[in-house]
Amino acid sequence: MSEHDTATHEAAVSTDVHDDPVGLLQDLIRFETVNPPGDEKACIDWIGELLDAYGLEYDTYAQDPDRPNLFSTVSGGDGPPLLLYGHVDVVPVTGQDWTHDPFEAVIEDGHVWGRGALDMKSGVAMFLATFLRLAAEDEQPPGDVHLLVVSDEEGGGDDGLGYLVEEHPELFTDIDHAIGEFGGYDLELAGVETYPIQVNEKQVCWLEATFRGNSGHASFPHEGTAMGKMSSFVETVDSQRLPVHITPAAEQMFEALADAVPPEQAEQFEALLDPDQTDGVLDAMETETKMFDALLHNTANPTIVDGGDKENVVPEEVTVFLDCRLVPGQKPEDVMAELRAVTGQDPEFEVVRFDSGPPSADLDTFEELGAILEAETGGVPIPLLMAGATDGRHLAQVDVQSYGFIPMQLDDLPFLELVHSGDERVPVDAVEWGTERVYEAVQSYAQ
Template sequence: MTRAAESPLRTAPPSVLARCRELLRDLLRFDTTNPPGDEGPAAARVADAFAAAGVEHQVLFSEGRPNVVARLPGTGARRPLLVHGHLDVVPADPRRWTHPPFEAVEADGCLWGRGAIDCKNMVAMGAAVLIGLKEAGVQPARDLVFAAVSDEELGCEHGSRFLVDEHPELLEGVEYALGEGGGFSVHFGGRRFYPIMTAEKGLAWLRVIADGEPGHGSMPDPDCAVNQLVAALARITRARLPLHRTEVVDRFLADLSRNAPTSAALALRLMTQSSRVRDFVLDRLFPAPELARPFGALLANTVSANVLRAGEKTNVIPGRATAELDGRTLPGQTTADLIRELETLAGPEVRFEVLQSAPPTETSPDTELFRHLCATVRRHDPEGIPLPALCPGFTDAKHFSRLGIRCYGFMPLRLPPDLRFARLFHGDDERIPLDGLDWGTRVLWDTLLGA
């Protein structure tokens, strides 16, 4: 057994890159749309790969939903590190895709499929690297724990939350975790940046309700529940919510502006002056229009109306209309804060209920591991600039952090500047550049070897 510090294998062997590609292709062919999830075959594929390599692992079930947990023993010189990803994916409408979302088509230098970047790629990279280290006889300084979980897309109940609540012993002593939410390249101002997630927004899934008098559809009622709901949603969704500055975003923008051209740096500094100035910059001055939406989400609580329900018959005016809102809260903000902001916009005709919520999470970037992540990125891309960042979504870090684990979003991936990567998350034509996947696998190998 070779200790990681003594290993000459600083570069991932070709077999690891090939295994990662093969495993990702197989995982993309499993339809794990959540709901219902049906992650069983995908979990079995991962577990079989570990079994064939002799990697210690187990599969734990929450109401039939599987979670694969593996461990590669280290020397014990440092506390364990967790690598995690999720097997479930959001729905995909094949009519809107260039290639079918569950056939893992290779075209234009990319592997196409739902889950290619969210987040079966992280599962494939993590599993391939662990197996590769095992086969190479390398013993890292830390135990490396790997988790491929279910149900992240619907709030983690049968995945990371289940592991934390029911099997915390499997994660005992884990100091750090690496998962999705950052580590991929972003092109801005002619430079290549690698935001590494040190914080993520809170979750606030809400229902907004409008009530009115039911009646006959032949006699329209301007004050009916549907009209009240539509008017409230228009006010909520067409306006950006108030600006809130946070330490993590201030640091992110400062680091970005120091490495951006003068005009871009000025726009970044102006964005945090006031809500009105922020809106003007994002709408008129922002140097990368395709990034205005994700950047805007870093400066305010947000809400998106994604599910609407009302009525059962065409000729009946319904007495109730509802919408389900995907709300996200900044560090320092709460679900109650978000609801107050929405009530100000929506008016008294509607009311809000909380469906599910979780607070924001934060981890300091001033750690040995974060510095190691940055150094590893620079080693593989000397022109790249790693920096701490806020993830506008939520990940399984929400629950792993409850055990005191310091969680970073580090899913390394180098992307071409013309790929509108942010729109691929939960969007049409999700795909991953294969050369970028290989780059990310090499970075993750180097990361875990030296962690």
């Protein structure tokens, strides 16, 4: 089931919303695009109306008619095309404490408050404002600029970017580079002001591990049961690391950090990249341990257990669901072998999902984007390997390198604590500042 609409429109209506990214952000937050179910259509339609007003054509693509994705282009010069992309769905607000209604987009204390203020309607507002400004200006950008606004990032992208790269790969044929989430904001790492720009991410690998063993009536003693095997497996996975992997992505990131910090700390980052020392250094670290740990190992977290359906029957079979995240370059068979080795057990593994990514990143545009932030702030740009998954992994399937670049100066606002949490908010100044930086990025791309 697929729907593809082409909208063509008459001459431009003069308008100036591109000068007001904060207003755009407020409007975006007021669409309740909580995923599930997402219901992004009204929000996407509204973006379409703005494009109409600027005389821009656009196409929508939808697997689910209530969850469209929008693609549009501002024509540029002979330079290579650049993609600006973002998602308009947001995570739920249930069970969270909010000072203001999360869908009212109140401005108070110099901040816009609401769900999506950081993740990532502020980014969409910056991209949209930049895109409309390019359309309104007499002068063309150096190359074509594409805007892609998608649904369903928070649900894995099956109705969003995952669907587009699968069913409409032609959209991406000429595109090498894209700007999206995650990064571009100030983050203190090891006491230094850094600006992480995501260039690579770990690969999602969901496994089911099935254990079989002695079964029978629960009134007798049993050894070697599926339940026992599963629990000892989980116990080991819970308490031990899998082997260290020093990938090119981790090297790029930690070398950049080592260059940015004082010599004593630099030694620590260099030692992290020596596999004989990695785990010892992580254990000795006081902060950022978990984040760095995840970037240097495959991980496996048991999340669902399924086994037994009768109180007095010892089950023959028990299955545990493992959310594994693999460092770039690793495959499902690799983590299965590691799990067998560390636990000494040999369950039957089944791969439920594997979102493979490229082993290393193309850093060409990282340098350009980093230079923009460094010139403005003096902070240190870092090519970030991300532990979590973003839509960037879908773009990798069509050979588009994504850079996480939602430029913001947040100062003391704790980004990682507010994303997906109550009282998510963003400084008004940060949205305006970031929009200028995105515009600069477009103008300097491949120049």
